[in-house]
Amino acid sequence: MKAKYIQLLKSQVEKLDVSDFDLEAWKSSAVSALERVFGKADSRITHIEGLKIDYSSWALRDSNSQYKPVESCKRKGREIFNSAIEELELFGMATGKESILEAYFGPEDLKILLSESAEKKNVIKKLKKEELLQLTLKLIEAYP
Numbered sequence: 022m023k024a025k026y027i028q029l030l031k032s033q034v035e036k037l038d039v040s041d042f043d044l045e046a047w048k049s050s051a052v053s054a055l056e057r058v059f060g061k062a063d064s065r066i067t068h069i070e071g072l073k074i075d076y077s078s079w080a081l082r083d084s085n086s087q088y089k090p091v092e093s094c095k096r097k098g099r100e101i102f103n104s105a106i107e108e109l110e111l112f113g114m115a116t117g118k119e120s121i122l123e124a125y126f127g128p129e130d131l132k133i134l135l136s137e138s139a140e141k142k143n144v145i146k147k148l149k150k151e152e153l154l155q156l157t158l159k160l161i162e163a164y165p
Contacts, residue, residue, distance in 0.1 A: 029054050033102050062127060
């Protein structure tokens with residue numbers, strides 16, 4: 022599984038070099054890949070979503086400037102994904118129950134699920150059928 026996730030992340034890096042690169046389209050697929058590997062609460066997702074081409078920059082108006090907004094976004098995206106790949110290669114996949122649940126539930130829902138609260142059923146009911154299936158499969162894979 023780790024090798025497949027690394028392959029998925031590397032494919033996102035490769036997409037940065039296509040000739041008809043579209044930042045918004047890439048961001049959508051990048052977020053999707055990061056959610057799949059690290060969960061919806063991963064901070065890298067926020068960094069990817071924050072990438073934007075800033076045409077109002079003073080550096081862009083300066084005729085001597087070397088500032089290239091698209092290239093700057095690509096560099097940031099590449100660094101985010103390369104660090105994610107390195108993390109997987111060095112530390113492997115987190116297989117703990119909490120890390121699996123983080124992929125499907127936000128921090129507040131996770132607190133409820135891991136507590137003695139009677140609201141657990143309501144939190145689980147929020148999942149779509151496909152998400153519930155994927156969650157169950159991941160929990161089975163993580164079982165020792």
